[in-house]
Amino acid sequence: MSEKLWRKNLINIEPYVAGEQPKNDKIIKLNANENPYPPSSKVKAILEGKTIAELRKYPSADASVLRAALAERVGLKSENVFCGNGSDDVLATAFRAFFNSDKPILYPDITYSFYPVWCELLKIPYKTKSVDDDFVINIEDFKEPNGGVVIPNPNAPTSLGVGEKFIRELLENNQDSIVIIDEAYVDFGRYSCVELVKEYDNLVVTQTFSKSRSLAGMRVGMAFASAELISYMQAVKDSYNSYPLDQIAIETAVASLSDEDYFKATVEKVKATRDRTAEKMREMGFNVLDSETNFLFAQHEKLSAKEIFTYLRENGIFVRYFNKPRIDNFLRITIGTDEEMELMLEKLSEICK
Amino acid sequence: MSEKLWRKNLINIEPYVAGEQPKNDKIIKLNANENPYPPSSKVKAILEGKTIAELRKYPSADASVLRAALAERVGLKSENVFCGNGSDDVLATAFRAFFNSDKPILYPDITYSFYPVWCELLKIPYKTKSVDDDFVINIEDFKEPNGGVVIPNPNAPTSLGVGEKFIRELLENNQDSIVIIDEAYVDFGRYSCVELVKEYDNLVVTQTFSKSRSLAGMRVGMAFASAELISYMQAVKDSYNSYPLDQIAIETAVASLSDEDYFKATVEKVKATRDRTAEKMREMGFNVLDSETNFLFAQHEKLSAKEIFTYLRENGIFVRYFNKPRIDNFLRITIGTDEEMELMLEKLSEICK
Numbered sequence A, B: 001m002s003e004k005l006w007r008k009n010l011i012n013i014e015p016y017v018a019g020e021q022p023k024n025d026k027i028i029k030l031n032a033n034e035n036p037y038p039p040s041s042k043v044k045a046i047l048e049g050k051t052i053a054e055l056r057k058y059p060s061a062d063a064s065v066l067r068a069a070l071a072e073r074v075g076l077k078s079e080n081v082f083c084g085n086g087s088d089d090v091l092a093t094a095f096r097a098f099f100n101s102d103k104p105i106l107y108p109d110i111t112y113s114f115y116p117v118w119c120e121l122l123k124i125p126y127k128t129k130s131v132d133d134d135f136v137i138n139i140e141d142f143k144e145p146n147g148g149v150v151i152p153n154p155n156a157p158t159s160l161g162v163g164e165k166f167i168r169e170l171l172e173n174n175q176d177s178i179v180i181i182d183e184a185y186v187d188f189g190r191y192s193c194v195e196l197v198k199e200y201d202n203l204v205v206t207q208t209f210s211k212s213r214s215l216a217g218m219r220v221g222m223a224f225a226s227a228e229l230i231s232y233m234q235a236v237k238d239s240y241n242s243y244p245l246d247q248i249a250i251e252t253a254v255a256s257l258s259d260e261d262y263f264k265a266t267v268e269k270v271k272a273t274r275d276r277t278a279e280k281m282r283e284m285g286f287n288v289l290d291s292e293t294n295f296l297f298a299q300h301e302k303l304s305a306k307e308i309f310t311y312l313r314e315n316g317i318f319v320r321y322f323n324k325p326r327i328d329n330f331l332r333i334t335i336g337t338d339e340e341m342e343l344m345l346e347k348l349s350e351i352c353k
Helices: A005-009 A041-049 A052-056 A064-074 A086-098 A114-122 A164-172 A194-198 A227-238 A247-257 A260-283 A305-314 A338-352 B005-009 B041-049 B052-056 B064-074 B086-098 B114-122 B164-172 B194-198 B227-238 B247-257 B260-283 B305-314 B338-352
Strands: A081-084 A105-108 A126-129 A149-152 A179-182 A203-208 A221-225 A286-288 A295-300 A331-334 B081-084 B105-108 B126-129 B149-152 B179-182 B203-208 B221-225 B286-288 B295-300 B331-334
Touching: A041 A247, A041 B041, A041 B052, A052 A247, A052 B041, A064 A081, A064 A221, A064 A247, A081 A086, A081 A227, A086 A114, A086 A179, A086 A203, A086 A221, A086 A227, A114 A126, A149 A164, A164 A179, A164 A194, A194 A203, A194 A221, A221 A227, A247 B247, A260 A286, A260 A295, A260 A338, A295 A305, A305 A331, A305 A338, B041 B247, B052 B247, B064 B081, B064 B221, B064 B247, B081 B086, B081 B227, B086 B114, B086 B179, B086 B203, B086 B221, B086 B227, B114 B126, B149 B164, B164 B179, B164 B194, B194 B203, B194 B221, B221 B227, B260 B286, B260 B295, B260 B338, B295 B305, B305 B331, B305 B338
Parallel strands: A105 A126, A105 A149, A149 A179, A179 A203, B105 B126, B105 B149, B149 B179, B179 B203
Antiparallel strands: A081 A221, A203 A221, A286 A295, A295 A331, B081 B221, B203 B221, B286 B295, B295 B331
């Protein structure tokens, strides 16, 4: 291409590459950590009962109805809740609002691959801390001066979680920075630190409707924090896009929250399938990490991850393979329905023979 | 508050303040440039027919179905179309992707109040160019070296549009920068420059479903540009939030596009009401600019804008008053239904007596 002068003004970035999204409906899709079950039937009722005339108006700029419902559920106030267009939007907003130090922010080396992407985009200095050979995060690594801390709990793609003791120790040792705990998968885990928002005014906890509530298609994420920190997130949002959540996203999310029984039942089903699948994979010679999420992170004692990935793919089963240092012999397998997992296990047993 | 050290890392910004959103349903809301008519009934059909099980999956990351429908409508290719979470998200993405020069970007002094907000947030140098006393943009002002140009056509809140000659002259004189034409209100105007995307590879045209298509509640905006520029916008999006449009936003937007007759009829109704209202206001002593939008920008020969604003408000009619230099004696009045405008005119005639 000719060197037109305007090209000098184009941004210089490396975009994040999302997981493959096969379009064939026959494929068993275990590569995006989506929930195998539909959202609550109350979501259907919302769509069917919707008066579309209302859609001509702008939605609530701060999703006030949803914030109130979330606040009530976790025992906080609306002023402690921020909602955004998926937890990616929420996390990116938090990075921009809170990570403005010359010191690097800290997060684990094996973690959600969007963190370095936001740091590049927003010009935030960062330093990664190596998890150990069993992918465990070492609390000692997060006791040095920093410009902020991000810990996903449970972590992805490792599937491992930490408990209250770890989080408290982290907070006690980071009183001069803002600490983000990314709880995208927490409903499948053992411990959410949302309660600690009442004790620590520098803690931000992010969650999502995409996994445990089967609403990835609606893009709703949230953060819980002190009123002061939430006001900064609102200010950043209002400087970028005042209405990130559309009216129907707000209403379907509220409907989902109103159906706690269905939510709990779905989460329990996924966890039961997960634990059964892990057990059977271990019998086939897999090292399967103790998952607190809706996916398994596993490597085989003899076969390479790439080999298994390719075999599954040829058989119409998509899982996630990361061609990255330290984890290039692992597979990340989303928990599907029992039926889907049986088919997957069958294919694994064929290749493991 | 005690000076905790983490406060030093908080972002320093002045948030954008959106128009007042009264919660009382009885109020006549003519302050947010929303469409008084509902979206196409095809939107209703989408919601009623929706299989909610699909919502458990992530939406298309690039809204491919919607991009294809938009491309077909304007005679371009999908690769020339970008979709985002409202045109604010689209514009902010374009600002970040394209305005990375040390030279200031240029835009009119009286214009959409979000431009300076994005410049502050994204640290983009900018220079405003004064419109004349009749709020007309002077093309000569946009012939100096710059880091980019943004012109809303029609402009807001002035309601004035420019034609093809102006846009071509602007492009011919700005071949070294990227030129954004913000066409949020274009469907109520006389000229869209979307066609020129085929001729100028440095042109970006943004539009929205919020005004002419009555879908402000769904947050859908789009940009048209050369495939090269669109690829940069996609890269910025993928570095921030891969899935800005939820599944239902995508589908309702596609449904709206499929109902061209309803779209045209609604736009014509708004324009007819607008022209009638302007005429009656002129008879009452208002200077009403020749609107090419779904709102009127007007000042009275004797009464102050603030006085009229307050009187209307006391009577349950909300219009927009900007307490800003040069326009602090003008009102921006959104075109409602004929019935709403009659009531508004009645109140105006009372205060004008």
